[in-house]
Amino acid sequence: MVIVYRSNTGFTKQYAEMLAKAEKLKVYPFAEAQGRVEPGEKVFFMGPLMAGHISGIDQAVKKFSVTGACGVGMSPATRQVLDTLTKANYVPNAPIFYLQGGWAPKKVGWLKRRMVGMATKSMRESLRDKGSRRTPEEEAQYQMLLQGGSFVAFENLETIREWMKEL
Numbered sequence: 001m002v003i004v005y006r007s008n009t010g011f012t013k014q015y016a017e018m019l020a021k022a023e024k025l026k027v028y029p030f031a032e033a034q035g036r037v038e039p040g041e042k043v044f045f046m047g048p049l050m051a052g053h054i055s056g057i058d059q060a061v062k063k064f065s066v067t068g069a070c071g072v073g074m075s076p077a078t079r080q081v082l083d084t085l086t087k088a089n090y091v092p093n094a095p096i097f098y099l100q101g102g103w104a105p106k107k108v109g110w111l112k113r114r115m116v117g118m119a120t121k122s123m124r125e126s127l128r129d130k131g132s133r134r135t136p137e138e139e140a141q142y143q144m145l146l147q148g149g150s151f152v153a154f155e156n157l158e159t160i161r162e163w164m165k166e167l
């Protein structure tokens with residue numbers, strides 16, 4: 001198996017490289033994967049979430065034998081996020097995983113920044129209204145929404161690594 005990824009602001013890249021190192025797998029950005037991935041080789045695809053869709057998954061499924069896929073987004077990893085992701089990103093015979101990456105407003109253009117700003121407005125407001133009643137997790141999420149931040153952590157890869165070992 002090899003890892004192929006797409007990444008706009010670097011969070012998915014970090015996860016892909018960490019996972020490759022831990023599992024001793026080769027890792028390629030999507031743009032460089034063609035011609036390097038052997039025909040028929042199994043691919044674990046990782047891409048950033050954009051409006052609920054794993055960026056690049058359609059092209060990856062067309063080009064490679066994708067046996068697992070992972071979306072990297074800004075929301076905390078909950079059952080609900082994973083269920084929505086699984087419904088919106090069907091890959092034949094492949095499980096879908098989710099990892100919380102982060103938010104890098106300075107690395108995206110103004111239009112995308114605005115789109116995310118609008119999509120997260122109600123969440124920001126409800127967290128703001130909680131004030132000092134925010135839990136530490138909510139506080140971290142609130143600060144990330146306001147100014148950007150990273151939740152990339154090696155421990156988050158545990159479920160994917162377990163799955164890879166059982167393949």
Ligand SMILES: Cc1cc2nc3c(=O)[nH]c(=O)nc-3n(C[C@H](O)[C@H](O)[C@H](O)COP(=O)(O)O)c2cc1C
Nearest residue numbers: 007008009010011012048051052073074075101102
């Ligand atoms: C236009 C746009 C749409 C996004 N939509 C979602 C989304 O639906 N769900 C989510 O959790 N994160 C969403 N995000 C946040 C990114 O998925 C998140 O920042 C991710 O970690 C980026 O990964 P990357 O650094 O590899 O590009 C969106 C970001 C942008 C710019």
